Amino acid sequence: MNTKGKDWLKEKLAEIEALESYAPEKTIGGVAKEYGLSPASIIKLNFNENLYIPREKIAALLKEVAEECDLRLYPQEEEEQLRVAIAKYLQLKPANVAVGNSSDEVMDRITRLFLDKGDVAVTFTPTFSVFRYCVRYNGAEYATAPLQKGFKLDVEGLRAAFTPETRLLYLCSPNNPTGNQFAPEEIEALIEDFPGLVMIDEAYGEYADYSAVPLIGKYENLVVLRTFSKAFGLAGLRLGYAVANPTLAKAINKIPAPYAINVVSLTMGRKLLENVGIMQEAVAALKAERRKLISRLNEIRGVEAFDSQANFVLINTSKPHEDVYVNLLKKGIIIKKLGRLLMYENCLRVTVGLPEMNVKLLNALKESLGEEA
Ligand SMILES: Cc1ncc(COP(=O)(O)O)c(C=O)c1O
Numbered sequence: 001m002n003t004k005g006k007d008w009l010k011e012k013l014a015e016i017e018a019l020e021s022y023a024p025e026k027t028i029g030g031v032a033k034e035y036g037l038s039p040a041s042i043i044k045l046n047f048n049e050n051l052y053i054p055r056e057k058i059a060a061l062l063k064e065v066a067e068e069c070d071l072r073l074y075p076q077e078e079e080e081q082l083r084v085a086i087a088k089y090l091q092l093k094p095a096n097v098a099v100g101n102s103s104d105e106v107m108d109r110i111t112r113l114f115l116d117k118g119d120v121a122v123t124f125t126p127t128f129s130v131f132r133y134c135v136r137y138n139g140a141e142y143a144t145a146p147l148q149k150g151f152k153l154d155v156e157g158l159r160a161a162f163t164p165e166t167r168l169l170y171l172c173s174p175n176n177p178t179g180n181q182f183a184p185e186e187i188e189a190l191i192e193d194f195p196g197l198v199m200i201d202e203a204y205g206e207y208a209d210y211s212a213v214p215l216i217g218k219y220e221n222l223v224v225l226r227t228f229s230k231a232f233g234l235a236g237l238r239l240g241y242a243v244a245n246p247t248l249a250k251a252i253n254k255i256p257a258p259y260a261i262n263v264v265s266l267t268m269g270r271k272l273l274e275n276v277g278i279m280q281e282a283v284a285a286l287k288a289e290r291r292k293l294i295s296r297l298n299e300i301r302g303v304e305a306f307d308s309q310a311n312f313v314l315i316n317t318s319k320p321h322e323d324v325y326v327n328l329l330k331k332g333i334i335i336k337k338l339g340r341l342l343m344y345e346n347c348l349r350v351t352v353g354l355p356e357m358n359v360k361l362l363n364a365l366k367e368s369l370g371e372e373a
Helices: 001-018 026-036 055-068 079-088 104-115 129-137 155-160 182-191 211-216 246-253 263-274 276-299 323-331 353-370
Strands: 098-101 122-126 141-146 166-172 198-199 222-227 240-244 303-305 313-318 336-341 344-351
Touching: 055 263, 055 313, 079 240, 079 263, 098 104, 098 246, 104 129, 104 166, 104 198, 104 222, 104 240, 104 246, 122 129, 122 313, 129 141, 129 166, 141 155, 155 182, 166 182, 182 198, 182 222, 182 323, 211 222, 211 240, 240 246, 263 276, 276 313, 276 353, 313 336, 323 336, 323 344, 323 353
Parallel strands: 122 141, 122 166, 166 198, 198 222
Antiparallel strands: 098 240, 222 240, 303 313, 313 344, 336 344
């Protein structure tokens, strides 16, 4: 490489290094080592994974997949079969569906396809950070309007951020990390007014009160992201999808790398949809526990727990969030620390765990906030 080339590479690498990406979080193995605990005793409540679907049920389906699939071959009809199953599940047509390696990957693809350098993408804060990384990776600008009191949408604030260069509006519903959904009529008004593409992230859609999926037939600029990582309990397989009108879905399906999604994920997704009762039962159980957890959290002095339409709960504590976080880690409980969100200084987010995990969480929180456990 000549000197000019070397300079370019150095600059490019520095530019890439400066890009923001997902910061590594604590792992079960890491916490076990750091605090001298047994990995089996650790309760992981930081990633909104689904602990309600029994592992054995997933393992049994995976065994079937191992018997049925010939992994020596490239994928054949599996992607189309999954699109048919998703369409049936959401009462759409297969042409409305674009599948990907997780909803994050589909989001990355959409931002790459639709955002150019200098374009603007808009959302509210606080929200799911991966959207911001995707926008900035494309050299586009990230504009925001903060949520209002009660985590309500600031519709006028968002509208004020629309410019002739605004191409993408991201609405996370239910929103991570606040856990709430917004007034459906406000969402629809924004879709109607927005001059570009609206991407609604329904990663937690199965836990929520309503979905924007039925609107895709009405608005040509609407795409809804969904995932198998949450309600379907397949976070480890990395499978997600987008639904939109057929023209948009076809565009999102256009990827340069053929056969990008592996046969095991595609077939597992289809099998879970064919056994959708497994998911529904787990969602119903979680929702019942969510209600109890929120009310018990609010009984702890020094904890404010917010309502949730997702599989996690946002809390604000009277003590510094960092102290609460570390206290819990020492007891083998991993939660997500967030810090200041809007007017709330000490925010943390907890996945709704199984009842016995929540008992431990509540006791650990009580101790760490100075109450008797
Ligand atoms: C709002 C939101 N969207 C997407 C994802 C990631 O989903 P996936 O596992 O399909 O990439 C998450 C995961 O936490 C999330 O909170």
